Amino acid sequence: MSQLKNPPSLGDEYLQNPHDLSARLRAEGPARPVTMPDGVRVWLVTSHAEARALLTDPRLSSDGVYDRLEYARQLAEGKKIEFSRSLAAHLLNVDPPDHTRLRKLVNKAFTGRTIARLRPRVEEIADELLDAIPENEPVDLIPAFALPLPIQVICELMGIPADDRGRFAGWSGQMVSTAAPEEIGAASEAMAGYLAGLVEGKRAEPADDLLSALVHASEDGDRLTVPELIAMTFVLLIGGYETTVNLISGGVLSLLREPAQLAALRADPGLLPNAIEEFLRFETPNNMASPRFTKEPVVVGDVTIPKDELVMVSLLAGNRDAERFADPDRLDITRPTGAHLGFGHGIHYCVGAPLGRLEGEIAIGRLLERFSRMELAVDPAGLRWRSSTQMHGLEALPLLLRH
Numbered sequence: 213m214s215q216l217k218n219p220p221s222l223g224d225e226y227l228q229n230p231h232d233l234s235a236r237l238r239a240e241g242p243a244r245p246v247t248m249p250d251g252v253r254v255w256l257v258t259s260h261a262e263a264r265a266l267l268t269d270p271r272l273s274s275d276g277v278y279d280r281l282e283y284a285r286q287l288a289e290g291k292k293i294e295f296s297r298s299l300a301a302h303l304l305n306v307d308p309p310d311h312t313r314l315r316k317l318v319n320k321a322f323t324g325r326t327i328a329r330l331r332p333r334v335e336e337i338a339d340e341l342l343d344a345i346p347e348n349e350p351v352d353l354i355p356a357f358a359l360p361l362p363i364q365v366i367c368e369l370m371g372i373p374a375d376d377r378g379r380f381a382g383w384s385g386q387m388v389s390t391a392a393p394e395e396i397g398a399a400s401e402a403m404a405g406y407l408a409g410l411v412e413g414k415r416a417e418p419a420d421d422l423l424s425a426l427v428h429a430s431e432d433g434d435r436l437t438v439p440e441l442i443a444m445t446f447v448l449l450i451g452g453y454e455t456t457v458n459l460i461s462g463g464v465l466s467l468l469r470e471p472a473q474l475a476a477l478r479a480d481p482g483l484l485p486n487a488i489e490e491f492l493r494f495e496t497p498n499n500m501a502s503p504r505f506t507k508e509p510v511v512v513g514d515v516t517i518p519k520d521e522l523v524m525v526s527l528l529a530g531n532r533d534a535e536r537f538a539d540p541d542r543l544d545i546t547r548p549t550g551a552h553l554g555f556g557h558g559i560h561y562c563v564g565a566p567l568g569r570l571e572g573e574i575a576i577g578r579l580l581e582r583f584s585r586m587e588l589a590v591d592p593a594g595l596r597w598r599s600s601t602q603m604h605g606l607e608a609l610p611l612l613l614r615h
């Protein structure tokens with residue numbers, strides 16, 4: 213039956229296995245209306261070619277899109293999330309020229325050289341975490357390794373005190389979840405208040421860290437304002453680990469499900485960089501790109517998306533499109549993965565991509581080096597994916613590891 217007349221609801225079945233419904237929708241056409249778990253109706257884009265085209269199409273806008281999303285949610289659920297206004301001026305909520313300006317300033321502080329210099333420290337953090345993992349007893353890889361690694365890296369990079377890490381990880385986890393509106397609103401207020409204090413601290417006492425560099429970064433005499441700094445810190449922090457944790461855990465699970473691929477990687481660690489790209493394609497850590505809306509009607513394949521509609525580009529669905537990737541539902545760590553959408557595309561392409569790749573390589577490389585045996589400690593059917601349409605990541609990954 214046409215999904216145009218009966219838009220499917222993205223409920224738990226979808227969250228647990230987004231690939232099947234994505235394939236069914238794509239078979240019908242590149243964009244179809246769907247109902248999000250909070251009741252908001254959006255257009256979901258599932259084809260690779262259209263995803264890439266729309267991510268660079270200026271008729272799609274990010275400008276204040278989170279307010280629109282909240283308004284739509286209010287209409288659908290009768291409840292509005294009161295997101296902290298201090299977090300609004302972030303990169304994924306603005307169009308050029310504001311976006312160009314913010315991006316230039318962050319690029320200045322976030323260079324490839326800064327990231328490459330991090331390698332020895334990331335290796336050290338990975339080794340310390342792996343040292344603490346017991347052998348031969350079930351251990352959940354996420355709290356033991358996949359989550360603390362990127363949190364520690366981004367916090368050290370930005371200059372965030374170690375003692376504060378548990379607090380904001382809780383808030384940000386709630387903010388990307390499908391929790392109740394009041395809980396999400398309260399988490400965002402707590403986060404904004406915390407970040408404001410942090411930025412103030414770095415203004416008063418700059419240190420050798422990314423946040424201090426952002427406070428003082430200037431381009432043609434231009435600087436980030438305090439609200440912009442708060443919002444930038446927010447998006448760098450959340451972007452810095454909410455996704456990387458999914459790359460590490462999703463990559464490990466993909467290998468466990470395909471023992472021949474795991475054996476190939478163990479036999480030739482030189483395959484690791486390409487394997488990381490394949491993990492980003494195969495179990496894409498960000499299911500959907502951040503929302504966009506149409507500034508005018510846009511024809512996408514066989515449909516016209518009217519003006520002022522919300523559009524969700526599914527990077528995960530585009531990455532499983534057979535028109536772009538041969539045999540897309542097969543993990544193949546040697547395949548060409550060019551143009552995968554794991555880090556997005558266009559002006560919002562991930563600013564942290566080099567860091568995400570570095571962390572993924574070190575995490576999975578060190579884990580395999582350290583443990584010669586690795587197996588699931590639970591029935592694979594019992595594994596659950598997080599309750600989020602934005603993030604595609606496991607809730608837990610219990611493993612048995614042996615040296």
Ligand code: HEM
Pocket residue numbers: 303304315366447448449451452453455456459492497498501502503527553554555556557559560561562563564565567568569572
């Ligand atoms: C494997 C890890 C990562 C993945 C899969 C990932 C994925 C993505 C994707 C798909 C986008 C584009 C979203 C859109 O177009 O709506 C994005 C943007 C962004 N990411 Fe990442 N990311 C990762 C790591 C990081 C890290 C480590 C940082 C920060 C240190 C970061 C910071 C950002 C920021 C600030 C943006 C917004 C860029 C803009 O709007 O110009 N990400 N990321």
